[in-house]
Amino acid sequence: MTRRQWISICLGTILISDPTSAFRPSPTGPTHPNNPSHRRSHDDDESQGYEIRSRSSRPETTSTFGSENVPADQRPSNEYLNLIRQPTFGWASQDNGDAGLAARLALVYAAFFAGVCYPISGATWVTDGYTLQKLAASNVGAVSVVFILALRIYSGWGYIGSRLKSKVIEFEETGWYDGDIQEKSDAEKARDLFLYRSNVKPVEERLKKFCWILGGAWVASCLVLNVAASSKPIFNQYDPNMLRELSYDDKVAEIVQRQSNGRPTYCDNRYYRAVANGGQGCE
Secondary structure (H helix, E strand, O other): OOHHHHHHHHHHHHOOOOHHHHHOOOOOOOOOOOOHHHHHHHHHHHHHHHHHHHHHHOOOOOOOOOOOOOOHHHOHHHHHHHHHHOOOHHHHOOOOHHHHHHHHHHHHHHHHHHHHHHHHHHHHOOOOOOHHHHHHHHHHHHHHHHHHHHHHHHHHHHHHHHHHHOOEEEEEOOOHHHEEEEEOOHHHHHHHHHHHHHHHHHHHHHHHHHHHHHHHHHHHHHHHHHHHHHOOOOOOOOOHHHHHHHHHOHHHHHHHHHHOOOOOHHHHOHHHHHHOOOOOOOO
């Protein structure tokens, strides 16, 4: 073998995938490209070279979802896994079903109704005879909270669904100013579409149904509150017409004074107490 041939063999072996093959002796016998045993040995060498390179130059990743050019937390499959771990978003998952979601939303409704909305309504209508108004107003407030929560959960699942259905991945490399688009491979498209149809689409349908129900309940609650506000007790101290009538009708004023036990009628109303310089004569 001449010197030129030896240099060519050395340079060729350095450029292949397995760097250790550069130090192997060159084969002395003839090569047989059609020999199956020779092809199998050659494939084994290439696979070993790839494994060595992957262990030495590539760090182990904790996730196998998505393209390598896309940050791990912006890959649609990883975004789905992060979504179901977030508070309230996992309520609508396939494991919980309709009953689980309804029970959790009912618990939120009861907590806001009893802990927040009814005390506010009670501070607004402080006299007897306004129980219906208190309940109707508290119901509107609690249903509004649950409706907004359901819309928020639906928007999160809808975003993940659109990401899984899309043929490309929109991502940000370091910030909003350097966004990019990565096309999914056929395997990624099939995997994301399967994940959407099996785990995300049923949840979207469930949340859409609940949002329609809660929207109708909110409209009905507003109508009930409107009707309740128009049904007033015999003596409505919040009605300006009643107050004007008291100024010139002594008989009505006497009845009102008797019902109020001698206290001014504005004592039970925060607004009129403020107008009367802090409620003089109410103590």
